[in-house]
Amino acid sequence: MTAPARPSGAVLGLGMIGRHHARILQSHPDLRFAGAVDPTGDRYGAVHDPSRLFGTLDELLEHDRPDFAVVAVPTEEHLPAVRALAAAGVHVLVEKPLAASGAQARELIAVVRDAGLRGAVGHVERCNPALLDLRRRLRAGQLGDVFSITTTRVGPFPDRIRDVGVVKDLATHDLDIVRWIGGAPVQRVSAEVEHRAGREHEDLVLAVGRLTSGTTFACTVDWLSPAKVRRTRVLGERGMLVADTLAADLTFHANGEASTDWAPIQQFRGVSEGDTTHYALERREPLLVELETFAAFAMGDDEAEVVTLEEGLEAVAVAEAALDSAQRGETVQCGP
Numbered sequence: 001m002t003a004p005a006r007p008s009g010a011v012l013g014l015g016m017i018g019r020h021h022a023r024i025l026q027s028h029p030d031l032r033f034a035g036a037v038d039p040t041g042d043r044y045g046a047v048h049d050p051s052r053l054f055g056t057l058d059e060l061l062e063h064d065r066p067d068f069a070v071v072a073v074p075t076e077e078h079l080p081a082v083r084a085l086a087a088a089g090v091h092v093l094v095e096k097p098l099a100a101s102g103a104q105a106r107e108l109i110a111v112v113r114d115a116g117l118r119g120a121v122g123h124v125e126r127c128n129p130a131l132l133d134l135r136r137r138l139r140a141g142q143l144g145d146v147f148s149i150t151t152t153r154v155g156p157f158p159d160r161i162r163d164v165g166v167v168k169d170l171a172t173h174d175l176d177i178v179r180w181i182g183g184a185p186v187q188r189v190s191a192e193v194e195h196r197a198g199r200e201h202e203d204l205v206l207a208v209g210r211l212t213s214g215t216t217f218a219c220t221v222d223w224l225s226p227a228k229v230r231r232t233r234v235l236g237e238r239g240m241l242v243a244d245t246l247a248a249d250l251t252f253h254a255n256g257e258a259s260t261d262w263a264p265i266q267q268f269r270g271v272s273e274g275d276t277t278h279y280a281l282e283r284r285e286p287l288l289v290e291l292e293t294f295a296a297f298a299m300g301d302d303e304a305e306v307v308t309l310e311e312g313l314e315a316v317a318v319a320e321a322a323l324d325s326a327q328r329g330e331t332v333q334c335g336p
């Protein structure tokens with residue numbers, strides 16, 4: 001069977017993130033927008049043609065069966081949405097986190113596999129130009145031996161998230177980044193959480209751990225900060241790379257070669273502070289790159305670098321290990 005000239009995509013859930021998927025699908029020259037489903041309507045006015053807006057998936061399918069669908073419903077709803085799409089033979093790009101629990105994530109993977117369909121997870125940070133370039137530089141050996149990967153993802157609470165806490169909703173980004181950048185699975189994790197804003201789930205986590213490669217990591221993630229920060233810092237033998245994924249900026253702080261005999265400077269700044277380089281990057285919208293890549297994958301391109309469902313499960317499983325660690329006050333081993 002030959003792939004359609006313009007793969008068609010639908011969006012389930014026209015909320016905060018679904019509206020952006022809909023925007024891109026409607027404007028991309030190589031993709032076709034089949035429609036969007038949201039029982040509460042189109043609160044952000046994302047769909048241009050009202051005849052492409054549906055209250056149920058069945059209504060959409062009666063109108064037009066898409067090649068793939070983006071699952072952008074609340075996390076607890078991912079599994080039922082994927083079940084319904086798989087029954088209709090539609091490939092799925094599932095927003096992160098893959099599911100609300102490891103058990104649901106495993107079931108979701110089985111549903112997609114048993115239907116003979118293709119699926120991937122929307123860990124959109126992997127399409128951020130700053131992180132892509134950081135990873136490329138690490139692989140090329142720019143830092144030499146990597147000592148640690150630390151991430152910061154903090155900001156105010158997005159009022160809409162009710163079904164999961166900050167560990168599953170936000171820290172899954174970081175746990176995926178750490179694993180992807182570090183190139184090895186998480187071996188163990190230790191975490192502390194806080195519940196400070198009166199919600200059922202935790203709103204702050206400090207997680208530290210080690211990858212099976214030996215690299216250490218630390219993630220600071222919360223919904224309690226008055227300013228939004230999205231930063232990944234990799235420290236290695238020859239210096240430090242810092243990615244700001246809000247601005248898509250990447251900076252390299254090299255270890256200095258020069259030494260000084262000026263004692264106060266030596267003491268205060270350290271002798272190894274070297275040149276700082278701010279890289280000029282080609283900046284494409286990460287969500288657009290994610291959709292293009294997934295559409296190619298869904299249409300049979302095995303080279304398309306999507307985040308696999310198994311990688312999505314891994315992030316959820318490590319998030320659960322972090323919650324377990326926080327509850328038990330112990331370091332938790334993360335096995336396969």
Ligand SMILES: NC(=O)c1ccc[n+]([C@@H]2O[C@H](COP(=O)([O-])OP(=O)(O)OC[C@H]3O[C@@H](n4cnc5c(N)ncnc54)[C@H](O)[C@@H]3O)[C@@H](O)[C@H]2O)c1
Pocket residue numbers: 012013014015016017018037038039040071072073074075077081095096097122123124160161169
């Ligand atoms: N990749 C990212 O950076 C990113 C950013 C935000 C959210 N997300 C993820 O996307 C998902 C949605 O988050 P959000 O912030 O957009 O939530 P949201 O609450 O803003 O939107 C969810 C929408 O889904 C609709 N919905 C509920 N059940 C549905 C169903 N069965 N069929 C169709 N629509 C349904 C709701 O009416 C709502 O409009 C979550 O899993 C979240 O973790 C990812």
